[in-house]
Amino acid sequence: MIDTQPPRGTRDFFPEDMRLRNWLFGEFAAVSASFGFEQFDAPVLESEELFVRKAGEEITDQLYNFEDKGQRRVALRPELTPSLARLVLQRGKALTLPAKWFAIGQCWRYERTTRGRRREHYQWNMDIIGVPGVEAEAELLAAIVALFERVGLTKEDVGIKVSSRKVLQSVLTQYGVPPESFARVCVIVDKLDKLPREKVEEELAALGVPAATIDGVLSALSLRSLEALGDLVGRDSEAVADLNRLFELAEGYGYKDWLVFDPSVVRGLAYYTGVVFEGFDRAGQLRAICGGGRYDRLLGSLGGADSPMVGFGFGDAVIVELLKDKGKLPAPPHTVDDVVVPLDASLRPAAAGIASRLRRAGRRVDLVLEAKKMKWAFKHAEKLHASRLVLVGASEWERGNVVVKDLAKFEQAEVPADSL
Numbered sequence: 001m002i003d004t005q006p007p008r009g010t011r012d013f014f015p016e017d018m019r020l021r022n023w024l025f026g027e028f029a030a031v032s033a034s035f036g037f038e039q040f041d042a043p044v045l046e047s048e049e050l051f052v053r054k055a056g057e058e059i060t061d062q063l064y065n066f067e068d069k070g071q072r073r074v075a076l077r078p079e080l081t082p083s084l085a086r087l088v089l090q091r092g093k094a095l096t097l098p099a100k101w102f103a104i105g106q107c108w109r110y111e112r113t114t115r116g117r118r119r120e121h122y123q124w125n126m127d128i129i130g131v132p133g134v135e136a137e138a139e140l141l142a143a144i145v146a147l148f149e150r151v152g153l154t155k156e157d158v159g160i161k162v163s164s165r166k167v168l169q170s171v172l173t174q175y176g177v178p179p180e181s182f183a184r185v186c187v188i189v190d191k192l193d194k195l196p197r198e199k200v201e202e203e204l205a206a207l208g209v210p211a212a213t214i215d216g217v218l219s220a221l222s223l224r225s226l227e228a229l230g231d232l233v234g235r236d237s238e239a240v241a242d243l244n245r246l247f248e249l250a251e252g253y254g255y256k257d258w259l260v261f262d263p264s265v266v267r268g269l270a271y272y273t274g275v276v277f278e279g280f281d282r283a284g285q286l287r288a289i290c291g292g293g294r295y296d297r298l299l300g301s302l303g304g305a306d307s308p309m310v311g312f313g314f315g316d317a318v319i320v321e322l323l324k325d326k327g328k329l330p331a332p333p334h335t336v337d338d339v340v341v342p343l344d345a346s347l348r349p350a351a352a353g354i355a356s357r358l359r360r361a362g363r364r365v366d367l368v369l370e371a372k373k374m375k376w377a378f379k380h381a382e383k384l385h386a387s388r389l390v391l392v393g394a395s396e397w398e399r400g401n402v403v404v405k406d407l408a409k410f411e412q413a414e415v416p417a418d419s420l
């Protein structure tokens, strides 16, 4: 027999898994719709060049890339943002700005399965193109909070750490680190909560960032108030102005208590240029729930004209682990409205006609396809959480009737078949 397991690092979604996934994606789509966003999608398979960045990111180190039968260098997308950028460049001046787009798509990595981690997950992305002010970031943070609230999480369960890469930029400038090293330094500094400090210092030193600078960077990242940040980088710094404005807007939206200023948040993607943020569980048991930020120079890095862009990615795995931990994971049942049962093989065409009519009327109908006893039909209807059991029997059918059992009210009636 073939190996019935899915390929290493991937998942199957049996019907009960798909019901949960459809519920979660339904919440993603509902939040996106409530914020007026339009959905886009792009191929899972992209040209490799879309993702080649020389900043030592894990996401590009683990690119799921290969050469196809036409000797083309291709890759399974590790994230959705570069595809979004490609579509924006493709649409060019025809794209009306600001554009608010969302997507839910499978993303891949080729992880050496020494750690046995998954190689695919689904990500919900929301992005705003063409808005230079932090009003865009505030809107996206509101969407994340809306999602958390919709799935039953509170500000006691989760929060969103917020900072700006401009903090790191001003510190590095103070220490004379050249701007061209900025992206790589960010990628390394992002590893602080994953690697021992010595390892981070080693990697920074390999970039030519002297130890004294590292101390300066690390002390900046340990600040815990915007006031202290202002003292360090200057009250009129862009980072402070952006973050003060962001917290003021958060007050207006009513989600300020969900936010935590945390300059240690850098995020691991090279292309972020401004505000960055990540959702976290306050119990500190899990990896980041979601993350995002501003990336105003991604289009330029792909050879196009820059446009202000900001967005986030929200994976389908950590949120499910968190809801499970909180006992808030729904188990959507398989439900139909009606079960239609012919009580005799000769009544099967009649039963099929009744099922068709009910379906055209918008009912979800399970038509029993084999000769079954009443007892089985009852059990089957209960398992399907059906509202009604419609029995097509010879004597009633002669009168143009069927027997309908209301399974909620435990009532039964003989009614004309065309009255259903």
Ligand SMILES: Nc1ccc(Br)nc1
Binding pocket: 059, 078, 079, 107, 108, 109, 118, 119, 120, 121
């Ligand atoms: N980028 C990425 C892709 C796939 C998984 Br699983 N995690 C991260």
